[in-house]
Amino acid sequence: xxxxxxxxxxxxxxxxxxxxxxxxxxxxxxxxxxxxxxxxxxxxxxxxxxxxxxxxxxxxxxxxxxxxxxxxxxxxxxxxxxxxxxxxxxxxxxxxxxxxxxxxxxxxxxxxxxxxxxxxxxxxxxxxxxxxxxxxxxxxxxxxxxxxxxxxxxxxxxxxxxxxxxxxxxxxxxxxxxxxxxxxxxxxxxxxxxxxxxxxxxxxxxxxxxxxxxxxxxxxxxxxxxxxxxxxxxxxxxxxxxxxxxxxxxxxxxxxxxxxxxxxxxxxxxxxxxxxxxxxxxxxxxxxxxxxxxxxxxxxxxxxxxxxx
Numbered sequence: 001x002x003x004x005x006x007x008x009x010x011x012x013x014x015x016x017x018x019x020x021x022x023x024x025x026x027x028x029x030x031x032x033x034x035x036x037x038x039x040x041x042x043x044x045x046x047x048x049x050x051x052x053x054x055x056x057x058x059x060x061x062x063x064x065x066x067x068x069x070x071x072x073x074x075x076x077x078x079x080x081x082x083x084x085x086x087x088x089x090x091x092x093x094x095x096x097x098x099x100x101x102x103x104x105x106x107x108x109x110x111x112x113x114x115x116x117x118x119x120x121x122x123x124x125x126x127x128x129x130x131x132x133x134x135x136x137x138x139x140x141x142x143x144x145x146x147x148x149x150x151x152x153x154x155x156x157x158x159x160x161x162x163x164x165x166x167x168x169x170x171x172x173x174x175x176x177x178x179x180x181x182x183x184x185x186x187x188x189x190x191x192x193x194x195x196x197x198x199x200x201x202x203x204x205x206x207x208x209x210x211x212x213x214x215x216x217x218x219x220x221x222x223x224x225x226x227x228x229x230x231x232x233x234x235x236x237x238x239x240x241x242x243x244x245x246x247x248x249x250x251x252x253x254x255x256x257x258x259x260x261x262x263x264x265x266x267x268x269x270x271x272x273x274x275x276x277x278x279x280x281x282x283x284x285x286x287x288x289x290x291x292x293x294x295x296x297x298x299x300x301x302x303x304x305x306x307x308x309x
Contacts, residue, residue, distance in 0.1 A: 019253025023262035026246035031270040033239040034108035036231050037100055038278050043225040047101040052213035052222075053229060055096075055206035057236035062206060065241075066199030073196065083188050084197070088204025091181025096205065097212070098174035105160065105167025107280050110152050112270035113293045114171045117145055119300060121179035129183065141300030148292025155285040198244060264294055 040050050076084065103111055120142040126132040157164040181201075188197055213221070250262070267290055274280035 015253050019250045020262055022246045023250035023254065024265055026243040026250060027263040027266040028269045029239050029243035029246065031112055031266040032273060033235055034103055034111050034270055035273045035277055036235045036239060037103045038108050038274075040228050040231045040235075041104055043228050045224050045228050046221075047097065047104060048213055048216055049221050049224060050228065050232065051097055051100045051209050052217075053224070053232035054235045054240065055209035057233050058240050059203065059206040059210075061236070061241040062199050062202040064199075066196060066203055069193060069196035069199050073193075076192070076200075080188070080192065083184075084200045085204055087181050087185055087188065087197070088201035089208060090177050091185065092202050092205030093208040095174045095178040095181070097209065098170050098177060102167040102170030102174065105163040106171065107156060108274040108278060109267075109271045109280060109286060109290075110149075110156055110164075110168065111171050112267045113149050113152055113290060114168060115175050115178075116267050116293055116297060117149065117172075118175050118179055118182070119297060120145060121176055122182050123300075125179055125183045137302075138300050141296045141298070143296070144299065145293045145296030148289040148294075148296060150289075151292065152286055152289035155283065155289075194248065198248075202244075264298070267294060 037050065099111070099115070120138075123132075123134060123138060123142070127134050153164065153168055160167075185197065192200075247263075254262075271280075271282065271286065271290060275282045
């Protein structure tokens with residue numbers, strides 16, 4: 001028995017190391033989305049067209065994911081289909097479109113910090129909709145995080161004025177939309193499975209984005225610079241489908257809590273890529289605001305995982 005346990009220990013360590021690596025890579029890949037969107041905007045494309053291309057290339061991947069996860073499973077009921085439709089619209093279509101629209105007005109760094117506030121919004125919705133208890137430590141962590149966002153926003157608004165406020169509002173509404181998905185998806189995840197639900201909901205979102213383009217833009221608007229097409233392919237694969245799979249594989253190995261903590265590299269990677277690829281300024285205010293946001297979410301997350309007394 002001791003020898004068997006000794007042989008299993010290195011294997012378990014490798015599994016944990018692989019899980020951490022997948023979580024880190026997934027967080028970095030997710031954070032690269034904002035960089036790619038900002039690069040694409042330099043070629044004169046608008047949010048409606050850009051998100052159409054992203055979802056056009058992502059659609060086959062997510063449809064295949066939904067089909068694979070549905071093998072051998074019972075068909076969805078009418079109630080389930082309505083649930084998938086609602087979650088797809090709120091969690092992926094609206095969240096993605098509002099995020100893309102907001103990135104036209106604010107930096108990638110500020111966008112990532114705002115989206116990182118998502119757990120605090122989920123907490124607020126849980127209190128508002130279900131009367132869930134909020135601890136004072138969670139309030140403290142939330143306050144610290146929002147102070148960090150206000151700090152970075154204050155510096156950015158000096159150069160962009162009302163545009164920065166409008167962009168920040170759009171991205172915050174994106175975070176609210178995704179938080180609604182998080183709050184209402186729990187029951188369906190238990191019933192359908194995470195991979196099946198994600199595949200179906202994102203397929204709905206892809207179709208919504210294609211329909212939006214067909215209704216709001218002439219067909220000629222699809223004629224964009226080749227760089228926009230290639231950036232959209234990269235966005236759909238490396239920054240959309242791949243990180244979804246990597247994070248899910250990481251959760252299987254190290255658990256949701258550890259994967260979430262590892263995801264704290266996301267804001268820093270966005271800032272570093274923004275400085276490197278976009279030429280965004282990295283000032284003391286940005287550094288201080290980022291530190292506050294990460295520290296606040298760390299305090300918030302540790303408290304949220306602690307069982308009630």
